[in-house]
Amino acid sequence: MTMLTIENLHARVEGKAILKGLSLTVNPGEVHAIMGPNGAGKSTLGNVLAGREGFEVTEGSVTFMGQDLLAMEPEARAAAGVFLAFQYPVEIPGVNNTYFLRAAYNAQRKARGEAELDSMEFLKRVREKLKVMQLSPDLLNRAVNEGFSGGEKKRNEIFQMALLEPKLAILDETDSGLDIDALKQVAEGVNAQRDPSRAFLLITHYQRLLDYIEPDFVHVLADGRIVESGDKNLAHKLEEHGYAWVKDLGEPAGAA
Amino acid sequence: MTSPFVDAFAEYGPGAQAVLPGSGQAWLDQARRAQLDAFVHDGLPGPRNEAWKYTALRALAQRAFQSGDGGALTREVDPEILQLRGVDGPRLVFVHGVFRPDLSHLDKLADGLSLQPLSQALVNDAEPLRFLLTRGWDRPADAFARLNAALAGDGMVLRVAEGMRIDAPVHLVHVGTPTENDLAWHARNLVELGEAASLHLVEHHVGTAAHRNLSTQMGDIVLRANAELEWTVLQEAGEGAVLMRREGLRLEAGAKARLHALELGGGTVRHELEAELRGNGARLDTRGVFVPCARQHLETRLDIRHMAKNTSSDALWRGVADQRGRGVFHGAITVAEGADGADAALSNKNLLLSPHAEIDTQPVLEIYADEVMASHGATVGQLDETALFYLRSRGLSVKQARTLLTAAFCRAALTDMDGSSLREDLEARIQARLPGDETAA
Numbered sequence: 001m002t003m004l005t006i007e008n009l010h011a012r013v014e015g016k017a018i019l020k021g022l023s024l025t026v027n028p029g030e031v032h033a034i035m036g037p038n039g040a041g042k043s044t045l046g047n048v049l050a051g052r053e054g055f056e057v058t059e060g061s062v063t064f065m066g067q068d069l070l071a072m073e074p075e076a077r078a079a080a081g082v083f084l085a086f087q088y089p090v091e092i093p094g095v096n097n098t099y100f101l102r103a104a105y106n107a108q109r110k111a112r113g114e115a116e117l118d119s120m121e122f123l124k125r126v127r128e129k130l131k132v133m134q135l136s137p138d139l140l141n142r143a144v145n146e147g148f149s150g151g152e153k154k155r156n157e158i159f160q161m162a163l164l165e166p167k168l169a170i171l172d173e174t175d176s177g178l179d180i181d182a183l184k185q186v187a188e189g190v191n192a193q194r195d196p197s198r199a200f201l202l203i204t205h206y207q208r209l210l211d212y213i214e215p216d217f218v219h220v221l222a223d224g225r226i227v228e229s230g231d232k233n234l235a236h237k238l239e240e241h242g243y244a245w246v247k248d249l250g251e252p253a254g255a256a
Numbered sequence: 257m258t259s260p261f262v263d264a265f266a267e268y269g270p271g272a273q274a275v276l277p278g279s280g281q282a283w284l285d286q287a288r289r290a291q292l293d294a295f296v297h298d299g300l301p302g303p304r305n306e307a308w309k310y311t312a313l314r315a316l317a318q319r320a321f322q323s324g325d326g327g328a329l330t331r332e333v334d335p336e337i338l339q340l341r342g343v344d345g346p347r348l349v350f351v352h353g354v355f356r357p358d359l360s361h362l363d364k365l366a367d368g369l370s371l372q373p374l375s376q377a378l379v380n381d382a383e384p385l386r387f388l389l390t391r392g393w394d395r396p397a398d399a400f401a402r403l404n405a406a407l408a409g410d411g412m413v414l415r416v417a418e419g420m421r422i423d424a425p426v427h428l429v430h431v432g433t434p435t436e437n438d439l440a441w442h443a444r445n446l447v448e449l450g451e452a453a454s455l456h457l458v459e460h461h462v463g464t465a466a467h468r469n470l471s472t473q474m475g476d477i478v479l480r481a482n483a484e485l486e487w488t489v490l491q492e493a494g495e496g497a498v499l500m501r502r503e504g505l506r507l508e509a510g511a512k513a514r515l516h517a518l519e520l521g522g523g524t525v526r527h528e529l530e531a532e533l534r535g536n537g538a539r540l541d542t543r544g545v546f547v548p549c550a551r552q553h554l555e556t557r558l559d560i561r562h563m564a565k566n567t568s569s570d571a572l573w574r575g576v577a578d579q580r581g582r583g584v585f586h587g588a589i590t591v592a593e594g595a596d597g598a599d600a601a602l603s604n605k606n607l608l609l610s611p612h613a614e615i616d617t618q619p620v621l622e623i624y625a626d627e628v629m630a631s632h633g634a635t636v637g638q639l640d641e642t643a644l645f646y647l648r649s650r651g652l653s654v655k656q657a658r659t660l661l662t663a664a665f666c667r668a669a670l671t672d673m674d675g676s677s678l679r680e681d682l683e684a685r686i687q688a689r690l691p692g693d694e695t696a697a
Contacts, residue, residue: 050649053641078651090646094664103660104650111651143664160650 003028003065003199004168010059010224011041011048018044020224021060026168029196033210033235034203036221037243042203043087045221046172049201050084051077064168078104079111081167085157085174092144097156100144101126101163108164126163133159133189151182158189169193170201175209187212207239222246259299264320265440266296269406272323276409278378287390292406298396307397310584310616311526311555316498321440321470323407328354328441331433333464335359338429340490342677343458345424346371348412351431353441353471355410359429368420368453374411374444385413388446388476400500404472408442411473414457418450418480425456425488425678432494434467445475449483449511456486458678463494463521475503479511481535486674487515490682493522495550502528509535509564516673517544518682519554520689526555533560533567533595540569543669547689548581548613555584560600562591562625568599574669575606576662577613578691588620589632595625602632607639607665609658609691663687 004026011019018041026032036042048055049062051074062069069077092100106116117125130137133155145153154174161169171190175183190200190213202215210218210232218235220228227246228234238245269292278284300317301308325331328351338349338359348371349359355373365371377385393401412428430443449455461473471493479485493499499522507513519525531540540560548554560569575583583606591598606615619632639661647657666686673679 050645052645052649073654074645074648075651075653078649084649086646086649090640090643092643092646092661092664094667095660100647100650100660103656104647104652107653107656108651164650 001028001066002026005063006060007062008060009048009057009062011044012056012058013044013054017058018224019048022221022225024219024226026199026201028167028199030217031194031200031202031213031215033215033218034201034221035205035207035218035235035238037246038205040221041224042205042221043172046084046087046170046201046203049082049170050074075107076111078164079108083161083164083166083169085154085161085169085171087172087174087176089145089153089157091146091148093146095144097142097144098123098126098140101160105164129159129162132162132192134185135159150177151179154178154186155182155189158186162189162193167197168199168201170203172203173205174202175204175206183209184212207235210235220246259317260320261317262296262299265292265323265403268323269296272407276407277375278382278409281382283386283390284378284382288406291393291402294393295399295402295406298399300399301397305397311524311553316470316524319438322437323440325352325354325435325439325441328352329356333359333431333433337431337462337464338460340427340458340460340678341681342675343425343427345426347427347429348373349429349431350410350443351433352439352469353408353410353430353443366420366422366424368417369422369426370415370417371426372413374413374446375409377413378409385446389444400472401474401502403440404442404444404474407440408444408472408474411444412446414445414447416449416453416455416483419452420450421454422456425458427458427460429460429462430471430473431462431464432467432469432471432497433464434494435469438468438470440470440472442471443473445473447475447477449479449485451480452482453480454484457488459487459489461489461491461493461499461521463492463497466495468496468498468523470498471500473499473501475501477503477505477513479505479507479513481508482510483508484511485513487513488673488678488682489515489517490685491517491519491521491525491527492685493525495521496523497521497525498523499525501526502530505529505531505540507531507533507535507538507540510537511535512539514541515543516670516682517542517556518686519544519546519556520685522552522554524553526557528557528559530559531561531569532563533569534563536564536566538564538567541672542569542571542573543672544573545666545669545686546573546575546583546585547577547666547686548575548583549578549689549691551580553582553584555586557586558588558602560589562589562595562598562600564595566597567595569601571602571604572669573604574666575604575615575617576609576666576690577606577615578609580610580612582613583615585615585617585634586620587618587632587634589622589630591623591625591628591630593624596627598625599629601630604634605665606634606636607662608636609639609662659687659690662690666690
């Protein structure tokens with residue numbers, strides 16, 4: 001069964017049309033990279049899929065696991081298995097990281113009708129996942145993202161993903177601002193979670209991340225539409241020719 | 257200024273005074289009479305009185321209260337409501353301003369701690385209290401202080417001897433309960449810490465159920481040189497209660513006081529703290545949270561005066577208003593002439609959770625000295641939408657996310673509190689007052 005079907009998606013932000021007929025199909029187990037120049041609508045796509053307010057869908061549809069995703073509240077999307085790793089993870093002073101993670105984890109389980117984990121079981125799980133991300137356990141006792149370095153914030157997003165085990169993980173420019181070591185750690189975290197039942201949307205400006213996470217498909221997003229799709233070699237082509245080359249393409253390949 | 261409110265006190269006040277503890281001592285009778293006369297003469301402060309600008313007394317002026325509660329000694333109080341986690345030292349309980357030996361624990365007091373109800377002190381030996389009890393209130397704005405001075409016959413008298421450090425917190429509880437008629441009651445607290453003495457005072461105002469009684473409570477706290485006071489106030493008065501509190505706090509050289517105040521209950525509540533840093537190097541930290549919901553009106557007024565060299569004060573207050581709740585914060589810092597090297601900071605941040613809620617905040621800074629560090633800031637805003645979305649995108653419901661963020665906002669006022677079990681108890685009580693509490697994860 002198809003996991004995610006986006007058809008002819010149009011979206012506006014502050015009255016300005018950003019997505020202009022985007023279509024995309026994602027199956028379980030696949031890794032899709034969405035690349036494109038600044039202003040193409042990459043982050044808008046991530047935010048629309050996660051259900052952020054202020055992103056107005058004017059046309060088209062998004063179906064996730066047979067459900068109308070656009071009709072669901074953000075928390076319902078999370079419980080259904082959609083996860084957005086934020087481009088700018090939010091600092092939340094005064095909210096303890098462990099408390100937040102357990103509240104989130106149990107809220108999702110509750111929404112799915114599953115039993116909640118007690119704090120001992122939960123902590124055990126947290127420690128296992130922390131090890132994979134090579135994050136220091138003292139991050140757990142700090143406030144959510146507060147005082148984290150840029151790299152820690154991004155790794156914390158991937159750590160949350162590992163803990164929450166979504167079906168569809170959307171990584172919104174998770175590679176931006178990372179040095180090569182942090183980038184490798186993020187990539188390892190993602191690769192460790194590749195699974196036949198899980199799909200990834202990697203939203204990125206640069207080809208660099210794809211050296212470490214090998215995508216099944218690469219799509220080029222320009223002016224709100226997917227204008228070119230291919231395999232991982234498309235990313236290399238972009239690297240060589242730059243996004244100026246995209247402008248020379250004819251009719252958008254992904255337009256409905 | 258005549259009104260049903262004033263008329264009732266004019267008519268029944270003298271009779272109530274005649275049976276107050278300590279009556280019959282000429283100086284006390286005279287002081288009480290003078291204060292009642294001054295109150296009746298000036299009445300309640302009007303809307304043009306700057307100090308009462310944000311707390312309208314029009315509705316109160318139309319109500320008449322019975323003076324004192326003859327049944328206070330036998331009113332039923334569930335001992336469970338007196339409990340606070342981590343607070344298991346001596347305890348004084350007053351119901352409608354009347355000492356209740358059956359609910360209090362005053363046996364086995366630590367060496368150096370003297371603790372007794374004012375009603376006993378007035379009968380045994382009132383003379384040492386004369387200075388504080390004959391203090392006059394000369395402004396019409398002092399209406400409730402005057403009423404208190406005229407009609408309070410009980411309260412707490414606490415002294416810590418020089419050099420004594422008292423470990424177990426002293427627990428002062430004022431209880432209000434529903435009564436047949438609307439009742440006015442008054443309490444007077446006197447605290448003195450001798451040189452280099454230290455104490456933790458936990459003050460709890462609690463209502464057993466909704467009522468419309470009026471209470472005035474005045475306190476004087478004196479810290480001699482190098483004394484240290486840890487002071488926790490939990491205000492959970494009954495829904496609809498009118499509570500007017502004022503404390504005078506005096507710090508001598510090197511003395512330190514730290515207040516954590518939670519204003520959670522009551523209908524119309526006003527708390528005034530008038531602090532004087534009179535000795536070199538004195539330090540005052542105040543932290544507090546006020547959470548007006550429903551139709552609550554909660555006002556906090558700080559008047560912090562730096563009067564000596566190298567004194568410091570730090571105030572951190574948070575307000576959260578929901579539904580039709582109204583919060584008022586007035587934070588005034590004065591650095592007097594000669595108080596060089598003073599360091600004063602004041603911050604008041606507020607959250608509005610409903611379009612009908614209101615918070616008025618007013619920081620005031622007056623500096624007449626040199627080499628002073630002073631900062632103040634006040635904000636009123638809403639919950640951060642980005643943070644809300646972040647939490648929801650991880651699976652938390654809107655309600656859970658809002659409560660989590662609001663509770664975190666309030667907790668900032670408690671982070672430097674010693675004693676984790678009392679702090680956790682207080683945090684849970686804040687959480688329980690916040691709207692949409694379902695965060696038990």
